[in-house]
Amino acid sequence: MIKDNILNDTSMENLSIHAKEILLEKNPFKNFKIENYRYAQLHKNIESQSDTVKSPLHKDLTKLTTDISHNTFANIDLKPTIDKWGFSNSDSFFRVSSLVHRTSISINLDNFKETSLFLNISNISKNITIQKKDPQLKTLVLLNYNCDDETPKSLIFNVAENANLEVVHYDVSNKKSFLYFEVKQSNYSNFNFASFQSNNTHIRNEFFSSLAEKCNFELSGLNFNNFGVNDNYSFIQHVKPSSSSREVFKSIVNNGAITNFQGKIYVDSIAQKTDGYQMSRSLLLDNISKANNKPELEIYADDVKCSHGSTVSKIDQEQIFYFNSRGISKEVANLLLQKAFIIETLDIIQTKDIKDFSIKLLDNLLT
């Protein structure tokens, strides 16, 4: 159904390589789409436990907004300055039909003098295109939290030659949320993306990335203390030689929640000397929660280094015993081991303030 809509609504010219591939069914894995959405349960309504979740979280997020927007970082407020950037009316392709033909906003990060920028995407229903051309590193903080608008959102990142960009994404949503990220990296560019997901009811995040020559792409995600379904999908395409991608996803699952991760590294036949790495690990805290991890490699080149790994485990009781035997209580040991498990995903954040904040937020939200 989705495909039909797209074929009717959109001309092929504006489509990304990946989209064309799907539409033309060049993808060798015919069941791709079924698998892709198999566990996401997007058609279902999952009751949000908003009352129990809201209170402590709102405080943290309000604080986050205050910290980031008023003290250190510039706040990209779209409303008053929207004319300044102008609309880009070119259709953005999006596989969910509701986003097709939506107007886009284009934001050029180099127009800001600040190195860290904050963008609240919670209530934006336009497609957003982020441009980054300058080599100077900028950090963009994205915040997606409870809002009444449950329509999917899309963000497209164009990272130009030699440009350096870092994105830190906080996703804390009681409502159903669907975010689509597409990254287009030109030669010699570096892009880091950290996605911090907690206290969500039903979210799906898709990360599509296309790497030109000699790029670096790092994607890390952490999710914990969720309710309902937490779903991450990534598709990293190496379409030119000599690029590297590194992806680490970690989840801690409790409350009977379901966490899904499906990630593919695609290496085109001309993308020789690709260095790809993917790791997905889940920690189950109870017997009613679920983790579905599905790592995938699709490689058509013969001179590449690609590896992937995936684990689902419980907290090691021998480790808990070791902590206990040093006088540290079970509760504290549990928390420390959870933190130890997940904190690695924050390592890629280069901006110290934001990294410190993320660690603090992790400490506050881990229970």
Next chain:
Amino acid sequence: MLNIKDLHVSIEGKKILNGLNLSINKGEVHALMGPNGSGKSTLSYFLSGKDGYEMERGSIDYNGKNLLDLEVDERANEGLFLAFQYPMEIPGVQTSFFLKTAINSKRKHHGLPEIDALEFAKLIKSQAQELDISPDMLRRDLNVNYSGGEKKKQEILQMSLLNPAMSILDETDSGLDIDALRIVSEGVNKLRNKDNSFLVITHYQRLLNYIKPDYVHIIADGKIVKSGDFSLALELEEKGYEEISKTA
């Protein structure tokens, strides 16, 4: 300090300790020697409170309290310490952070405020130096990629920082080279005083040349078959477990 009476312990229906009696007073060092499978490690794990062991009979009195009433962390905070034969690797937890958390847990248990950061830094630096542990190691993840010797030194460092009343050393000498054995033993000897006690579990008499015990016990088939002073360890080295057990 520690008084074990007629202890019978089994694991999954298999009897390991079979009427063990052992009494350790303040200021004493006891050595427990025995062949593989005689129940040495079971005793140390059971005393520390590890899950999976079933006590069929017996009693353990620790400083006037029933040890079995205390949880694992409570036992530790009440001054019981087990130096593991195989210390756990804890990826993602920095060694110094772990040590600080352990110290503060004990302080909290005794109603004391958290240790001052500067005081902790000083304490850990001096103790690590004595055990020839580099500051770099304290920044690494706990026991991760440590050599066998480094892990054992780390156990002794934890022991010296927590200053326990009753320490159990479970084959601390295994896997140590001669230099490390000397450093570890010196670390233990420095801690010895009239108020604390040690139970040193070992296969070999060599460790006891460094850590001189007041008493030596020989364990076989889950109970102590012979007790004596240091000369018993020498006799054992000469004759072997089998013969000693027979004469017992």
